[in-house]
Amino acid sequence: MGGGMTEFLLQRLSDIDWHLGGAQLLAMLLLLVWLWAIWPSTDIKALINDKALQSRLLLTAFAINGLWLLDASITDGIHLHFLGLVTLMLMFGWRMATVIALLPVLFFTTFILQQPFDFAFYALVAIALPLFLCYAVYSKVYQHLPHHLFIYIFCAAFINGLLSMVFHMGAWSAWLWLSGDYPWDYLVDNYLLLIPLLGFPEALLNGMAVTIMVVYRPQWLYDYSDRHYF
Numbered sequence: 001m002g003g004g005m006t007e008f009l010l011q012r013l014s015d016i017d018w019h020l021g022g023a024q025l026l027a028m029l030l031l032l033v034w035l036w037a038i039w040p041s042t043d044i045k046a047l048i049n050d051k052a053l054q055s056r057l058l059l060t061a062f063a064i065n066g067l068w069l070l071d072a073s074i075t076d077g078i079h080l081h082f083l084g085l086v087t088l089m090l091m092f093g094w095r096m097a098t099v100i101a102l103l104p105v106l107f108f109t110t111f112i113l114q115q116p117f118d119f120a121f122y123a124l125v126a127i128a129l130p131l132f133l134c135y136a137v138y139s140k141v142y143q144h145l146p147h148h149l150f151i152y153i154f155c156a157a158f159i160n161g162l163l164s165m166v167f168h169m170g171a172w173s174a175w176l177w178l179s180g181d182y183p184w185d186y187l188v189d190n191y192l193l194l195i196p197l198l199g200f201p202e203a204l205l206n207g208m209a210v211t212i213m214v215v216y217r218p219q220w221l222y223d224y225s226d227r228h229y230f
Contacts, residue, residue, distance in 0.1 A: 016110065020117045027120035034128055040095035047096075056220065057092065057100060064088060065104040071112050077181055078191050079112060080198060083168055085131055086161045086206040091213075093222045094135035101127050125175045130167035134160050149229045153211050161206030165199040 047053055064084045071081040088097040105123045110116040141155045173187045213220050 016114045016116065018116065024117040024120065027118075027124060031120040031124050031128075034124065035099070038095045038098060040093065040099065043093060043096045060088065060091060061100050061103050064101065065107050068104050068108045069112065071108075073112075074190060077113065077176055078187075080194060081108075081112075082198070082202055082205055083130075083164055084205065084209075085127070085164045085168070086134055086157060087209045089131055089134055089138070090157060090210055090221055090224070094131050094138075096222075098128050098131050101131070121175065122172075126168055126172045129171050130164050133167045134164050137163055147228045149214065152224070152229050153207060153214065157210035158203045158207035162199045162203035164206075165202040166195055169195055169198070 047057065067084050068081045071079050073079050085097065085101070088100060091097075092100060102123060105127055106116070106119055109119045109122050113122070137160050138156050141151065141160075145151050145155060169192060173192055176182050177184050177187055210221070214224065218224055218226060
């Protein structure tokens with residue numbers, strides 16, 4: 001049993017592409033610039049001084065990581081998995097969520113995409129950009145719609161969860177097309193066509209998670225307040 005497991009792990013490691021090119025280095029530089037621009041200094045300081053927050057952050061990061069590892073592969077570079085990004089954003093803020101998501105991105109690109117040096121590409125295009133767009137949607141909801149509990153759950157969590165999948169798959173498809181890996185027609189017919197199949201469960205997943213926290217653990221949500229929404 002032990003020898004079989006060792007052989008399996010060695011086989012998985014041997015399948016990983018460790019090639020590092022100039023494009024990957026440029027992407028890493030761009031990722032560092034993006035992280036520098038959005039670095040959540042205040043949230044990091046609060047995290048250092050809060051043991052409960054540290055535990056919650058680690059558990060959430062591992063939960064997101066497990067969610068991403070439940071992946072359905074179509075072809076190289078095209079994978080289907082739920083995200084949980086909106087829940088992460090509503091729990092920790094979009095800047096901190098971007099930093100936290102780097103851990104699942106590292107595992108995903110290494111063991112699922114099997115191209116660890118594509119880490120920065122995936123982090124920027126498929127995670128950082130969708131999180132920023134989801135934050136923009138959330139901000140508009142907060143600014144222009146009534147501060148009501150139903151609005152918060154339905155628009156900020158449920159609808160935004162659906163949009164997070166649209167942003168994620170759309171951005172990653174655009175990257176795969178621009179990089180020349182796949183023609184656009186192929187991506188539309190074999191990847192983008194599946195957005196409704198993943199988008200509505202993603203919306204339900206985030207909506208249910210946020211609803212449970214609103215009821216039982218409202219203090220876990222980043223900027224939620226009963227005073228504002230009741």
